[in-house]
Amino acid sequence: xxxxxxxxxxxxxxxxxxxxxxxxxxxxxxxxxxxxxxxxxxxxxxxxxxxxxxxxxxxxxxxxxxxxxxxxxxxxxxxxxxxxxxxxxxxxxxxxxxxxxxxxxxxxxxxxxxxxxxxxxxxxxxxxxxxxxxxxxxxxxxxxxxxxxxxxxxxxxxxxxxxxxxxxxxx
Numbered sequence: 304x305x306x307x308x309x310x311x312x313x314x315x316x317x318x319x320x321x322x323x324x325x326x327x328x329x330x331x332x333x334x335x336x337x338x339x340x341x342x343x344x345x346x347x348x349x350x351x352x353x354x355x356x357x358x359x360x361x362x363x364x365x366x367x368x369x370x371x372x373x374x375x376x377x378x379x380x381x382x383x384x385x386x387x388x389x390x391x392x393x394x395x396x397x398x399x400x401x402x403x404x405x406x407x408x409x410x411x412x413x414x415x416x417x418x419x420x421x422x423x424x425x426x427x428x429x430x431x432x433x434x435x436x437x438x439x440x441x442x443x444x445x446x447x448x449x450x451x452x453x454x455x456x457x458x459x460x461x462x463x464x465x466x467x468x469x470x471x472x473x474x
Contacts, residue, residue, distance in 0.1 A: 328443045331459040335447050338429055339422075341464045343471040348421040355417070359410050366403045370396060432466045433459075 339345050373396050381389055436459060437445050445459070 329441060330444045330446070331437070331440075331442050331457050333429075333433055333445055333447045333463055334458065334460045335426075335429065337460050338463045338467070339425055342425065342429070342467040344425055344428060344467055347471070348425065352414075352417055352421065356414060359413075363403065363406060363410065366399065366406065370399050370403065373399070428467065428470070429463060432463050432470070436462055436466065 373392060377384075377389070377392050377396065384392070433445055433447075436442070440459075442459075
C-alpha cells in the first residue's frame, strides 16, 4: 500500500522513478585498515615518526638518568652534606622532575598530533586513489567503513594498495 502511494505521488509530481536491475550497477568495497597498513606511504610515515620518537625518548631517558643520579648522590652523600647543600639538591631534583614530567606530557601530546596528521594525510591519499579508480573503472558505489560483510570479488583494496605503491614510487 505504501509503495503504491509513493509511486502515485511520484507520478503526480512528474517524477518517474528509474527502475534498474542490480546488474546495472558496479559496486565495490575498500577495506581502509588493510589499505593503510599495506601502503608504502604508511610504512614510510611510521618509520619517520619512529625516528622522531626515538630521539625524544632518548632525551627523556637521559633526563631521568640525571635525576636518578642526583637522588643516589643525595642518599649516598646526604649525611656528609650541609643543610643548605641538601636543600639545594632536593630543589634541583624537584625542579628537574617537574621539567621531565612536562617534557613527557608535551612529547605524548606531540606524538598524538603527529600520528593524527599522518593518518589524515594518508586518508586523503587513499580517498583520492579510490575516487580515481572508481572513475576509471566506472564504479557506481564504493563502500568502506562500517561494512559487515562483502564478497571478496568486489573488494578493490588490492587495487588501491597497488595504486598507492605506484604513486609512492613516483616520488
